[in-house]
Amino acid sequence: MSPIKVALVDDQTLFLKGLRLILEEYPEIDIVIEANNGQDFLTAVAKEEPHVVLLDLKMPGMDGIEVAEKLKTIAPEVKIILLTMHDDEHFIHHVLSLGANGYLLKNEEPAILREAIQKVMTQEYYLNDYVAKALLSNIKKKDTYSSDQAKDALFTLTPREKEILQLICEEHTTGEIAQQLFISKRTVEGHRQNLLDKTGVRNTAGLVIYALKNQLV
Structure with missing residues (x-):
């Protein structure tokens, strides 16, 4: 390695x-x-x-x-x-x-x-x-992430995207997610990119913050 x-x-x-x-x-x-x-x-x-x-x-x-x-x-x-x-x-x-x-x-x-x-x-x-x-x-004290894009994402996330978001928040790697859901790593990365695009956050840490704020996990 x-x-x-x-x-x-x-x-x-x-x-x-x-x-x-x-x-x-x-x-x-x-x-x-x-x-x-x-x-x-x-x-x-x-x-x-x-x-x-x-x-x-x-x-x-x-x-x-x-x-x-x-x-x-x-x-x-x-x-x-x-x-x-x-x-x-x-x-x-x-x-x-x-x-x-x-x-x-x-x-x-x-x-x-x-x-x-x-x-x-x-x-x-x-x-x-x-x-x-x-x-x-x-997050409990103040709505610190309230952009229209973030709010709209709640209604556009697919069940699969929410499932992958949950696994990301549980600290699973791309390989582990792929194995658990019986899909390829490339498919997982595609869903991750869709999550970034829909929520407007910058990276995976941002996705975790988004999920916590919107009580998706």
């Missing part, structure tokens, strides 16, 4: 070096980019596109949200895991809705970091307990 190419972006040098030391312990991870700011990272992506980026949210000049938005334009296949010290529920919902694949606090255990990297590669998103609780709490 090919190694997972990972980029590290953080303006705190000690944290960045510590992150590298932790991840170098895992043979399936290959660190291909190490940057202290968003611009250097975006420049490096043109030469060495990673599979996953661990991206600090709060950086001078260009913060993590701006970097993530630019990255989605130049390299949309790169999975984004945002790193921060903040666990505000509204903020978590906001950044995941923008297209991030995961959200981790900087004081997580190394094993959680490894798990997050592996899961965004296999199922495109990683939501741990506190993120899931924050999303549910924020």
Whole structure:
């Protein structure tokens, strides 16, 4: 199996070096980019596109949200895991809705970091307990996703699409969904793309948020 190419972006040098030391312990991870700011990272992506980026949210000049938005334009296949010290529920919902694949606090255990990297590669998103609780709490307090497209999607999702959405939310991979429903991986990907198009969200994490908000799971 090919190694997972990972980029590290953080303006705190000690944290960045510590992150590298932790991840170098895992043979399936290959660190291909190490940057202290968003611009250097975006420049490096043109030469060495990673599979996953661990991206600090709060950086001078260009913060993590701006970097993530630019990255989605130049390299949309790169999975984004945002790193921060903040666990505000509204903020978590906001950044995941923008297209991030995961959200981790900087004081997580190394094993959680490894798990997050592996899961965004296999199922495109990683939501741990506190993120899931924050999303549910924020959804209950306020209708944070109320576009006409999102509302219309409720009436246009087919039974099969709802079935696949349920399995996505249960953290099944494309291969597992295909096997369970006796369809091909390509068919699963087609349904996933239809779900993205109908709901107007950016990625699989957005689909999970959509499903939770509309009580589809």
